[in-house]
Amino acid sequence: xxxxxxxxxxxxxxxxxxxxxxxxxxxxxxxxxxxxxxxxxxxxxxxxxxxxxxxxxxxxxxxxxxxxxxxxxxxxxxxxxxxxxxxxxxxxxxxxxxxxxxxxxxxxxxxxxxxxxxxxxxxxxxxxxxxxxxxxxxxxxxxxxxxxxxxxxxxxxxxxxxxxxxxxxxxxxxxxxxxxxxxxxxxxxxxxxxxxxxxxxxxxxxxxxxxxxxxxxxxxxxxxxxxxxxxxxxxxxxxxxxxxxxxxxxxxxxxxxxxxxxxxxxxxxxxxxxxxxxxxxxxxxxxxxxxxxxxxxxxxxxxxxxxxxxxxxxxxxxxxxxxx
Amino acid sequence: xxxxxxxxxxxxxxxxxxxxxxxxxxxxxxxxxxxxxxxxxxxxxxxxxxxxxxxxxxxxxxxxxxxxxxxxxxxxxxxxxxxxxxxxxxxxxxxxxxxxxxxxxxxxxxxxxxxxxxxxxxxxxxxxxxxxxxxxxxxxxxxxxxxxxxxxxxxxxxxxxxxxxxxxxxxxxxxxxxxxxxxxxxxxxxxxxxxxxxxxxxxxxxxxxxxxxxxxxxxxxxxxxxxxxxxxxxxxxxxxxxxxxxxxxxxxxxxxxxxxxxxxxxxxxxxxxxxxxxxxxxxxxxxxxxxxxxxxxxxxxxxxxxxxxxxxxxxxxxxx
Amino acid sequence: xxxxxxxxxxxxxxxxxxxxxxxxxxxxxxxxxxxxxxxxxxxxxxxxxxxxxxxxxxxxxxxxxxxxxxxxxxxxxxxxxxxxxxxxxxxxxxxxxxxxxxxxxxxxxxxxxxxxxxxxxxxxxxxxxxxxxxxxxxxxxxxxxxxxxxxxxxxxxxxxxxxxxxxxxxxxxxxxxxxxxxxxxxxxxxxxxxxxxxxxxxxxxxxxxxxxxxxxxxxxxxxxxxxxxxxxxxxxxxxxxxxxxxxxxxxxxxxxxxxxxxxxxxxxxxxxxxxxxxxxxxxxxxxxxxxxxxxxxxxxxxxxxxxxxxx
Numbered sequence: 001x002x003x004x005x006x007x008x009x010x011x012x013x014x015x016x017x018x019x020x021x022x023x024x025x026x027x028x029x030x031x032x033x034x035x036x037x038x039x040x041x042x043x044x045x046x047x048x049x050x051x052x053x054x055x056x057x058x059x060x061x062x063x064x065x066x067x068x069x070x071x072x073x074x075x076x077x078x079x080x081x082x083x084x085x086x087x088x089x090x091x092x093x094x095x096x097x098x099x100x101x102x103x104x105x106x107x108x109x110x111x112x113x114x115x116x117x118x119x120x121x122x123x124x125x126x127x128x129x130x131x132x133x134x135x136x137x138x139x140x141x142x143x144x145x146x147x148x149x150x151x152x153x154x155x156x157x158x159x160x161x162x163x164x165x166x167x168x169x170x171x172x173x174x175x176x177x178x179x180x181x182x183x184x185x186x187x188x189x190x191x192x193x194x195x196x197x198x199x200x201x202x203x204x205x206x207x208x209x210x211x212x213x214x215x216x217x218x219x220x221x222x223x224x225x226x227x228x229x230x231x232x233x234x235x236x237x238x239x240x241x242x243x244x245x246x247x248x249x250x251x252x253x254x255x256x257x258x259x260x261x262x263x264x265x266x267x268x269x270x271x272x273x274x275x276x277x278x279x280x281x282x283x284x285x286x287x288x289x290x291x292x293x294x295x296x297x298x299x300x301x302x303x304x305x306x307x308x309x310x311x312x313x314x315x316x317x318x319x320x321x322x323x324x
Numbered sequence: 325x326x327x328x329x330x331x332x333x334x335x336x337x338x339x340x341x342x343x344x345x346x347x348x349x350x351x352x353x354x355x356x357x358x359x360x361x362x363x364x365x366x367x368x369x370x371x372x373x374x375x376x377x378x379x380x381x382x383x384x385x386x387x388x389x390x391x392x393x394x395x396x397x398x399x400x401x402x403x404x405x406x407x408x409x410x411x412x413x414x415x416x417x418x419x420x421x422x423x424x425x426x427x428x429x430x431x432x433x434x435x436x437x438x439x440x441x442x443x444x445x446x447x448x449x450x451x452x453x454x455x456x457x458x459x460x461x462x463x464x465x466x467x468x469x470x471x472x473x474x475x476x477x478x479x480x481x482x483x484x485x486x487x488x489x490x491x492x493x494x495x496x497x498x499x500x501x502x503x504x505x506x507x508x509x510x511x512x513x514x515x516x517x518x519x520x521x522x523x524x525x526x527x528x529x530x531x532x533x534x535x536x537x538x539x540x541x542x543x544x545x546x547x548x549x550x551x552x553x554x555x556x557x558x559x560x561x562x563x564x565x566x567x568x569x570x571x572x573x574x575x576x577x578x579x580x581x582x583x584x585x586x587x588x589x590x591x592x593x594x595x596x597x598x599x600x601x602x603x604x605x606x607x608x609x610x611x612x613x614x615x616x617x618x619x620x621x622x623x624x625x626x627x628x629x630x631x632x633x634x635x636x637x638x639x640x641x642x643x644x
Numbered sequence: 645x646x647x648x649x650x651x652x653x654x655x656x657x658x659x660x661x662x663x664x665x666x667x668x669x670x671x672x673x674x675x676x677x678x679x680x681x682x683x684x685x686x687x688x689x690x691x692x693x694x695x696x697x698x699x700x701x702x703x704x705x706x707x708x709x710x711x712x713x714x715x716x717x718x719x720x721x722x723x724x725x726x727x728x729x730x731x732x733x734x735x736x737x738x739x740x741x742x743x744x745x746x747x748x749x750x751x752x753x754x755x756x757x758x759x760x761x762x763x764x765x766x767x768x769x770x771x772x773x774x775x776x777x778x779x780x781x782x783x784x785x786x787x788x789x790x791x792x793x794x795x796x797x798x799x800x801x802x803x804x805x806x807x808x809x810x811x812x813x814x815x816x817x818x819x820x821x822x823x824x825x826x827x828x829x830x831x832x833x834x835x836x837x838x839x840x841x842x843x844x845x846x847x848x849x850x851x852x853x854x855x856x857x858x859x860x861x862x863x864x865x866x867x868x869x870x871x872x873x874x875x876x877x878x879x880x881x882x883x884x885x886x887x888x889x890x891x892x893x894x895x896x897x898x899x900x901x902x903x904x905x906x907x908x909x910x911x912x913x914x915x916x917x918x919x920x921x922x923x924x925x926x927x928x929x930x931x932x933x934x935x936x937x938x939x940x941x942x943x944x945x946x947x948x949x950x951x952x953x954x955x
Binding site: 381383402405406410413416417422423428435436439440466481484485488 | 668848849850851854865
């Protein structure tokens, strides 16, 4: 059974200028031991999507659809159930981990906090032992439990955040931009760590990133989001190497393959900017920047349609060309 | 071989570190750049690439070594530096922070010409904005940074530098804070400026893919030294230094090469290891493939690369 | 088509650039006024201050100066309670308290505003200087600020008064200016440091801006709103200090400020004789003027730094 399932999720924020739709109908499933990547740039709604799993969106936001964590709908749970589910059923490694640690508390205190909150029959000694185990699980020496955040490097802090997310043995782990602002070598270390933890413990792991190449190497499946919707879905390697949606093509082009002479002195990019939620054009939201846009793209927003057996893309051109 | 336009000779820069002790941010570097070249300086954080760029700009004064521009050594008097600013300019990483939010685009781009007393300020601003791809330029005069997109803001910063008609542009992580799909247009702009204005560009970045995209030559730095340099194709297709090999192996891309994930992180510049500074993390040393030169690796520091253009050089006992 | 052919340099555009930026500035001024008018405290402060300023300006007309001449008022009843002729009664010399209050407003406002202007100028210069320059110069300015910060103003007035052999109003302005600027300087220094850390200052340096250009073009505009709000609050403090000095008898004995009125009131035993009309009005005036400036200052802070308003 899928550990995480989202059915037709819509999230709309309230603002002075009116309702702002951040997520406009997303479906996904995540099985135990599976690693799912969600790719997209600023304003696509990926962080908002992640916030629905633990009901962390603002109180005045409207959320419809179902978000099922281990079969239970988080959106309709009672408050007590939500609190119990938070961190014990599903947890998040937040973006900007480097600034998420309390600078005036030792690491062990910060890691012990969720353990003591959720597991009532655990005393402080047992919790501290578990903290040392967690640190070792993420590849850090146990003695770092006595350290303060400022004594650690960026990579070490990110590992502590992962340890924090694992503290209550969740079944679902969401990592929001876990490798941004990290050097490429530390990035590789963190990604290795995340995938080995997911496989070893049967976690359902969702990695959110704007770096499609990072997702391509670490994830099984990838969803590409644009303007609050999924515009492409499929096996990670396929989506990266043979993108079917024009946006995915542009996004993967931004991460050129070293050694590929076609990208030498030929940087690929799109004009304009990713749209802000609430400022969408009629029809396909990618139309203003799409190199393959036509007049009929303004008529309606295309659904996800099968491009191959396993890949889906929301583009009007899918299914028309004989070969892709 | 034409004479280099800008070069650094045996540059050493140290800073006083927070906990006391000297951080050898730049520990002897030779780099020369010819007119119209695009050179990428790559490395992880703390490797000294930004320090090297700032020293070439004259923002840092080296404790040893010299910066040469057009055959003349750089002097650090106020007047000499001001003159230098018309030749070598900088584009910083974060375009939103690089522009004063209270100044309009016109004022931001006109700042350089005003400070240097250039004639026909409006003409200069118009030309610079057009060269940076913001057309028609007049439409952007009165906009403010917060009204522009990330890519447009970076173009304004580039226009600000171009307004002084420099010969060299140094770009420190020019696209890392922009959305991925927007990066291409800024990189294409840099290439176009090289084509049309013979602008020489030095790009400081941690992104090897960026170097592959636009750089003629690449310089790899580790802990204050240049460990490998040469043409981009050579260095990235047949790397000589173990560090470069490791970096390339973990760049996420589907090449099916075995990734060499180095343990730990680069040590901080106040405690540089003896011998080859990379030896504590060197995968060749750890695997035993460097047994023949192992004692040199741990005891003898390598010579500083001469940085001669046209040569593929690596500072490694295995290759020398 | 090469880049040069696409460029159109029309000098005529310069006029329109300036005209439009003037328009923008006018629009932003209107926005400021609109935002300020939403601050009820600020508006109340402005009204209150306007009343006192009007009183101060009109004092010579409403209460001709010979009303304060002791030799002319001998015939008036002394220490008289309020009546139809003297709305707030008279002092021990028969002078109308109301007239004294009106003329006192002139002193308090003059001293308050002048000393605050001195404070603002010195404080801003030293603050930006110590924030912008590192090394020995910045440290020197910092030490200077600290030194003046701890200077007590009452002993200083006494010392200066005896040295200069004068206790005129301008001595007081000088003293208050000299002892108040460190507060502003520290605030400005903190703000300067935060602006200095921003990349656009480094960009200015790289473009070739001199130190002076960096400070005036980039730091000063960012610091000014803070300084204006702070200066308004400084006026309140200065007026209170001036009143204190007057009350302690250190003010100019030939002018009648609210402080010296309080001094004379207590000296002439107004408290024991129950002459509330002498004792209370000067105090109330001080409170009201200080309140006016404080309300305006707070409202300015909220308008100029929107984040403060969100609570």
